[in-house]
Amino acid sequence: MKKIKASDYQADAACKLAGLETYEDFGLSDKKLEKRLLKVRRELGDFQDKMYAHGKYAVLVCLQGMDTAGKDSLIREVFKDFNARGVVVHSFKVPTELERKHDHLWRHYIALPSRGKFGVFNRTHYENVLVTRVHPEYILGEFLPDVNKVEDVDDAFWDQRFRQINDFERNLAENGTLIYKFFLHISKEEQRQRLLRRLRLQRKNWKFSPDDLDEREYWDQYKRYYEDAIQRTSKEHAPWFVIPSDSKEGARLIVASILLELLEQYDDIREPELDPEIKAHIEQYRNELRKEG
Template sequence: MKINSADFRVREGDDVDLRKWPTKLEPFYKSKQQYRKLLSEHVAQLSEQQQLLYASNRHAILLIFQAMDAAGKDGAIKHVMSGVNPQGCQVFSFKHPSAAELEHDFLWRTTRDLPERGRIGIFNRSYYEEVLIARVHPEILRSEGLPDAFANNNTVWRDRYRSISNLERHLSSNGTRIVKFFLHLSKEEQRKRFLERIDKPEKNWKFSTADIEERKYWEDYMQAYEKCLSATSTTEAPWYVVPADDKKNARLIVSQIFSDLLDGLKMSYPKTSDERHHELLSIRKQLLEE
């Protein structure tokens, strides 16, 4: 069964209701062996496409991953990007902002880490935290030192959506292609994964008591995600809602969407000038005559 990237894309202007988006699909693989084979093929293709991206040096790629805890962001990044040359790719994880970061606007800390042309940047969480967790927990917004007129304004979220969309539109018009993944996990599957992290000693380090506290706000988070996806999925920077209850399926979907994005850039290797071509032939002749 072929993966169609468009099936997971949030169209610009869509009013997102996450209850209508599945958290699990029929697997795109029939066995673990077939999954490994499919993922390996995707990874090999991405490796070739990354080399072309680097050589052409015309575009930058920004991949953004957002999700509830235990949805598999780290695993998706690790497995899908396993064949990518680390010299051309960087992953940034954004936790709670530092005191220095809070002295700047909410986009400042992530803007510093945007990828250069020819490179891939991956944000594991991102500036979208400022319209997600900050919306669920208003005390975070109040702690950011904003003037009262802005921090207490009912339009703060609309203004932040607009700031984000303006940034993404600016990046797009300057050669950065942006794709945003929301790994859509069910509350029941999160419960199972939390239990696994508790029951298996080697996974205890993955579990934080803060995770179980945030789980209490599940419905608030779903509403925040719905508003965010509806307001910020654009032609230039689309959101993809990836069913995440099956980690293997999610990785295959993410890798296909990423590969389709790179294919759509219509990249090519730089053409060699006549002068350079003659120079290479001369060097080749010298080497053959040694």
């Protein structure tokens, strides 16, 4: 199996999704991929413990993808070995009435991870330039001062929104949040098969909505707007990675491996030194505990 390198998946301003594979053939069975993931996620869990003790960085993991791309199961499998206190997952749905009374980034600001913790956004602030771009009429529900009709949601509006997102991420990065953004790239045929599985398996029926079929009609538009968003916002301090995701097991291993590779580059993240006074008496404390036994 080839070595997974972050640079092989990192996107830039010239990213073209049509030229990128949706399936990565590692030449391994799903079971062997899961076994490799087990090792990587344990190392990630150990790193998180160290980062929690260090307390100077936060990590924000952003997951985007078409419906059925595998975001939920990826979160479950990649972060399974984390201490529960060290990771917080937020799944962003349709904005609530309260959220619509604030700017489009407000609900994301208040969900950000504190220093020492991982935050995982399942769908992210990019919904504000994806779903709303496919359905610009949704913007009218934000009650913005200069938007009174769909025609007001023009190119200048999207330019402004992308600038706001880039400013948001730059501010986070400058204040100690490490940002990693992943687009789970699946084929339209793979989505069709996964939707059929939801209908075939009774225990999966609850996941299906007729809206899923309606949104498939906009597949090409979504892909075009995903591509534009990635091109405009993949920065050194907040990179995008395009993950071939027709294989869920492969996608999980790739995401976990990229996170571990990039986080281990921060060699300043280490456990704090023990207080000298305590360190000088460690043997005494050991003896006291041994005597109790």
